[in-house]
Amino acid sequence: MDHRLREASISGDVHSLHQLLQEDRLLLNRPTYCCDNPLNVAATLGHADFAAEVLRLRPDLARELDLGGHTPLHLAAANGHAVVAKVLLGNSSAGVPGHELCLLRDMDWLTPIHAAALKGRTDVLRELVVGACPESVHATTGRGETALHLAVRSSSFEAVEFLVETVAAAAELLNSKDDKGNTALHLAVARRQLQTMKFMLSKPSVDVNSVNRRGLTPLDVLLESPNEQYGDMALGETIRAAGGKTAAELKLPPPAAVLLPRASRHQKPRVKHDEYRDTPGTLMVVATLIATITFQAALNPPGGFIPDDGKSHSSVSKVAAAAAAAADDQRPGKVVLGKELKYFLMFDVFGLFASLSIILLLICVSPRRKRMMGFLTWIMWAAVLSTALAFQCAVVQIYKSNAVVGLLSYAWSGILCVASVWIFFRFKVFLLKRVGWWKGRRHRHAGCGSLLVVKRIGVVAALLLATGATVVLIFIFLALNVGTAPASFT
Structure with a gap:
């Protein structure tokens, strides 16, 4: 946008606008790639006369968006410029009627009435709801929130009171739920807005026992996180006086029936034990323990070794010692039970190598993916089974x-x-x-x-x-x- 036109838009000087147009009649028709046209600037700052003149010359600018995806009506509503909003809503030339502008959404899926409710702009709400577009009060955001939900979120009692008192279908608005199943009363109770809550409860059309998707009534929301600093006892008595009850008192179905979809027949209800079993830390501890046991068993085999004097210092039976002495090879340092421990040695060495492989992979690779952890778990099974077999082979030969x-x-x-x-x-x-x-x-x-x-x-x-x-x-x-x-x- 031309810098002189921008200055005129910021100051709201209609005379300067006409002078610029006399110099260049196509000034307003040139595209603005920064999405900052003079109507957006005027709507943001509240220059109603300047906005009306720009609309007369270029009515289609009412639909152009700024960098945030906001129309001029969004900007006027958020900043509380009711007069500019009235000018924009009264523009019906070039196929841009006011009720159509009311339903345009920005990048956050908000309409102008949502922008006004979030800021508590009651004057703008009046222009939107009473004047050009009464149906816009039922528009919802991307999270299913109405303007009343947003007014409660902004802690604007005036906006809440205006919407409830003005809208014809106040009962529908009061009991409308967002995507989490919360009504405006749920939000008011959660935020401890006593004045707003009392106002809503005074309306006979409000559903004081409405249940959200967690299976909670407004009274349940209050009791879920009690805080006497905000006078929760007084709030609870107010809700009770209006007929409020908890979900348990109403004998409603459990929250799981409301929230959770029906489980697939292939899903297992039990907790997966793999989550705490097949972890790198657990495998490292078990592998280290097995490696220590098998290493010691390999260096100190059952039955012991033949000493220099030909006598064994182990607790092996005399029959086993005599059998070792009768063997061909009786050199000191040889295993007393000799070939009888071949199965023991085979399984012991396999268990040692398997556990060492797990330790090496955990140190070097640091596996995090489920496939790798599953592979290491199978090696661990083999190591445990081999250690058990080695123990049995040794015990059988000794006893x-x-x-x-x-x-x-x-x-x-x-x-x-x-x-x-x-x-x-x-x-x-x-x-x-x-x-x-x-x-x-x-x-x-x-x-x-x-x-x-x-x-x-x-x-x-x-x-x-x-x-x-x-x-x-x-x-x-x-x-x-x-x-x-x-x-x-x-």
């Missing part, structure tokens, strides 16, 4: 002749068999979900086309390997107990 140990070994083998089958089943479900073969639902990451075919081939191969590994583990469980249980318990 072969003990009846109690033999029976407990059978029981422990059964537990490990069940655990192996359960882990295999979980692993199978995990893989089948990845390729859309579980319960007829395709996983969102399954993919399509050739990629899906490759994934399914890999899943089949992984399932075959997992099946073989499970069978081998069960066979090892049974083989470890051969000859461990005595004929009788005595």
Whole structure:
């Protein structure tokens, strides 16, 4: 906009406007790329005569928006310039009637009546509601709020009183709800606006027990956050006197029936334990513990080592010591039980390497994504199972002749068999979900086309390997107990 025209708009000098137009008749017709036309400036500052002259020359400027998406009527309403608003609403030339301007929205989805209510501009509300556009009082914002909601938010009792007393459909306005189900009375109670609340309760058409989407009546809102500093006892007595009750007293349905959509049949109501189990901190602690146990067990094997004098310092039985002495290799430093601990060593080393791998990945990669945490959890399962197997292998070789140990070994083998089958089943479900073969639902990451075919081939191969590994583990469980249980318990 020309700087001279801008100065004339700021001062509201109509004579200067005419002089500028004599020099350049197209001055008002030139586009203003900064969205700051002379009518917006005049409406903001309240220059009614200047605005009327600009409207006479360029009536279409009444619909132009500024940088905030506001029309001149928005600016006049927010700043309380009722005379300018009347000028704008009286402009009906060039196809821009006043009632159409009342319904135009800015970038925040507010109409001019919303802008006036937010600022408590009662004079402008009168021009809008009584004059050009009575229907604009029912317009709602993007959050479902009416002008009455906004007047309560602005703590403007005069605006609230004017809207309720002036609008013909006052009952509809009083009981209108926003997107959260709150009426204007809910907001007045929440903000402890005693005068506004008493005024609304004096109207017989107000619904004093209206329930919002949280299942709360106005009295519930008051009791939810009590504060005697604002005289909550007096507020509660006022609501009670008007017939207000709590949702419990009205025997209304619980809030979940109002708020929550119906749960899908695939949703599980229980709390997911993965949220507190599969965390980096938890995995680090468990992996460190397993690594410590397996490391110590590898350096101090069951039965001990053959000392320099050929005698063992361990608590191994005499039968095991004699068997070690009869072996071909009796050099000092050799393990007393020797080859009998091959399964123990295999599972112990596997548990050690698995736990160390988890620690290394947690330190170097610092995984946060759910996929990575799921992968580490499967490694943790393998490490725990390997540690349990290593313990059983050692105990069975040391206490072969003990009846109690033999029976407990059978029981422990059964537990490990069940655990192996359960882990295999979980692993199978995990893989089948990845390729859309579980319960007829395709996983969102399954993919399509050739990629899906490759994934399914890999899943089949992984399932075959997992099946073989499970069978081998069960066979090892049974083989470890051969000859461990005595004929009788005595």
